[in-house]
Amino acid sequence: xxxxxxxxxxxxxxxxxxxxxxxxxxxxxxxxxxxxxxxxxxxxxxxxxxxxxxxxxxxxxxxxxxxxxxxxxxxxxxxxxxxxxxxxxxxxxxxxxxxxxxxxxxxxxxxxxxxxxxxxxxxxxxxxxxxxxxxxxxxxxxxxxxxxxxxxxxxxxxxxxxxxxxxxxxxxxxxxxxxxxxxxxxxxxxxxxxxxxxxxxxxxxxxxxxxxxxxxxxxxxxxxxxxxxxxxxxxxxxxxxxxxxxxxxxxxxxxxxxxxxxxxxxxxxxxxxxxxxxxxxxxxxxxxxxxxxxxxxxxxxxxxxxxxxxxxxxxxxxxxxxxxxxxxxxxxxxxxxxxxxxxxxxxxxxxxxxxxxxxxxxxxxxxxxxxxxxxxxxxxxxxxxxxxxxxxxxxxxxxxxxxxxxxxxxxxxxxxxxxxxxxxxxxxxxxxxxxxxxxxxxxxxxxxxxxxxxxxxxxxxxxxxx
Ligand code: PFF
Numbered sequence: 001x002x003x004x005x006x007x008x009x010x011x012x013x014x015x016x017x018x019x020x021x022x023x024x025x026x027x028x029x030x031x032x033x034x035x036x037x038x039x040x041x042x043x044x045x046x047x048x049x050x051x052x053x054x055x056x057x058x059x060x061x062x063x064x065x066x067x068x069x070x071x072x073x074x075x076x077x078x079x080x081x082x083x084x085x086x087x088x089x090x091x092x093x094x095x096x097x098x099x100x101x102x103x104x105x106x107x108x109x110x111x112x113x114x115x116x117x118x119x120x121x122x123x124x125x126x127x128x129x130x131x132x133x134x135x136x137x138x139x140x141x142x143x144x145x146x147x148x149x150x151x152x153x154x155x156x157x158x159x160x161x162x163x164x165x166x167x168x169x170x171x172x173x174x175x176x177x178x179x180x181x182x183x184x185x186x187x188x189x190x191x192x193x194x195x196x197x198x199x200x201x202x203x204x205x206x207x208x209x210x211x212x213x214x215x216x217x218x219x220x221x222x223x224x225x226x227x228x229x230x231x232x233x234x235x236x237x238x239x240x241x242x243x244x245x246x247x248x249x250x251x252x253x254x255x256x257x258x259x260x261x262x263x264x265x266x267x268x269x270x271x272x273x274x275x276x277x278x279x280x281x282x283x284x285x286x287x288x289x290x291x292x293x294x295x296x297x298x299x300x301x302x303x304x305x306x307x308x309x310x311x312x313x314x315x316x317x318x319x320x321x322x323x324x325x326x327x328x329x330x331x332x333x334x335x336x337x338x339x340x341x342x343x344x345x346x347x348x349x350x351x352x353x354x355x356x357x358x359x360x361x362x363x364x365x366x367x368x369x370x371x372x373x374x375x376x377x378x379x380x381x382x383x384x385x386x387x388x389x390x391x392x393x394x395x396x397x398x399x400x401x402x403x404x405x406x407x408x409x410x411x412x413x414x415x416x417x418x419x420x421x422x423x424x425x426x427x428x429x430x431x432x433x434x435x436x437x438x439x440x441x442x443x444x445x446x447x448x449x450x451x452x453x454x455x456x457x458x459x460x461x462x463x464x465x466x
Pocket of ligand 1: 029
C-alpha cells in the first residue's frame with residue numbers, strides 16, 4: 001500500500017472511469033472510427049464493432065486493468081510480477097506508447113492548428129484544395145503546434161495522477177460529451193441540393209450509417225470488416241499499449257473494477273458512435289456516397305469543405321468541432337505519456353517530474369523528425385499492407401499493426417494458459433465484487449481472442465491477404 005501511495009492514485013471509481021474514458025476517447029473515436037464506418041458499409045461495421053467490444057474488448061480491458069491493480073506497477077515491470085519469465089511482454093507494452101507519443105502529439109498539433117484557424121477570420125482557407133498538405137509539409141508551423149500540444153500534455157502528467165490526469169478528465173470529458181451530442185443533432189438536421197439537383201438529407205445519411213446492409217457482401221468482405229473493427233477496437237480502448245496497466249495501477253483496492261470497466265466501455269463506444277453520427281451524415285449530405293470512402297483525409301480535408309459549404313454557421317460548428325477533438329486528443333496523449341512515465345518511475349526509481357522532463361525532450365526530438373518526414377526527410381516506402389508510407393505511417397504501422405496485436409496475443413497466452421484466468425478473476429472480485437460474464441471472459445482470453453489476434457497479426461504483417 002505504501003508503494004501505491006508514493007506512486008499516486010485516483011481518488012476513486014469516478015475519477016478512474018473519467019481518466020480511463022479520457023484515454024480511450026481520442027483521435028481513434030473522432031477521426032478513425034467514422035472513416036472506417038463510412039468505408040466498411042456503415043451498419044455492418046458498427047454491428048461487428050459492438051459485438052467485438054462486448055466480448056473481445058471487454059476481455060482485454062479487464063485483463064490489463066486488473067494486471068495493473070494487482071501488481072501496482074506500470075507496464076514495464078508489471079508483467080514480470082505476474083510471471084518473471086514473461087517480463088519481455090512488459091517491455092513491448094512499454095515500447096508501444098514510446099513509439100506512439102511523438103506522432104500522436106504531432107497529429108494533436110494539427111488539430112490545434114485547425115482549431116486556431118476557426119478562431120480567426122481565415123477559416124475559409126482550410127476548405128481550399130491542398131491546404132492540409134500545404135500545412136503539414138511546411139517547415140515550421142507543424143513543429144510549433146506539436147510543441148504546444150506536447151507541452152500541454154507534459155504539464156498535465158507533471159501535475160500527477162489525481163491533480164493532473166484525473167482533474168483535467170473531470171472537466172473535459174463532460175464538456176466533450178455535450179459538444180459531440182450538440183453537433184450530432186445538428187448534423188441530422190442538414191439537407192443540401194447538389195449541382196445535379198439531387199437533394200440529400202442528414203436522416204438519409206443516418207440510415208446508411210446505422211442500418212446493416214449485408215446484400216452483395218461476400219465472406220471475404222465480411223472478414224475485412226471484422227478485422228478492421230478489431231484493429232479499431234485496440235486503438236480505441238487503449239489496450240496493448242501499457243496505458244490501462246498504468247491506469248489500473250493507480251486504482252484504489254476498494255473500487256469495483258467490473259462496474260468501472262463497463263462504464264469505460266460504454267463511454268468509449270457511445271462517443272465513437274456519436275462521432276460517426278456527427279460526421280457520416282454530414283459527409284453524405286454534402287459529398288454523397290463517394291465522399292464517404294475518403295479514408296484518413298476525412299477529418300482534415302473533407303470536413304473543412306463541409307463547414308465552408310454550411311456558410312456562417314459552419315465557422316461556429318468548425319470551431320466547436322476542433323475544440324472537441326482537441327479535448328479528446330489531449331486526454332489521450334496524456335495517457336500515452338503516462339504509460340511511458342510510469343514505466344520509468346517504477347523501473348529506474350526516478351521521480352515523476354524528472355521522468356516527465358526526459359520523456360518530453362525525447363518526444364520533442366522524435367516529433368521534429370516525424371515532422372521533417374513531410375519535407376526535408378521526405379521519402380516513400382511501401383508497407384506490407386500495400387499503402388505508401390512516410391515516417392509517421394511507418395511508426396504507426398510498427399506500433400498499431402505489429403506490436404499491439406503481438407502484445408495482446410502474448411498477454412492472452414500469459415493470462416489464459418500460464419498464470420491462468422483466476423489471477424485476473426481474483427483481482428476483479430476482491431472485496432466481494434461480482435464478476436459478470438466470467439465464463440465469457442475465460443473463453444475469450446483462452447481461445448477466441450488469441451485466434452482472432454493471430455489472424456489479425458498475420459494480416460497486418462502482410463502474410464494473409466483478404
Ligand atoms: N484510445 C485513444 C484513441 O482512440 O485515440 C488513444 C490512442 C490509441 C492513442 C492508439 C494512440 C494509439 F495508437
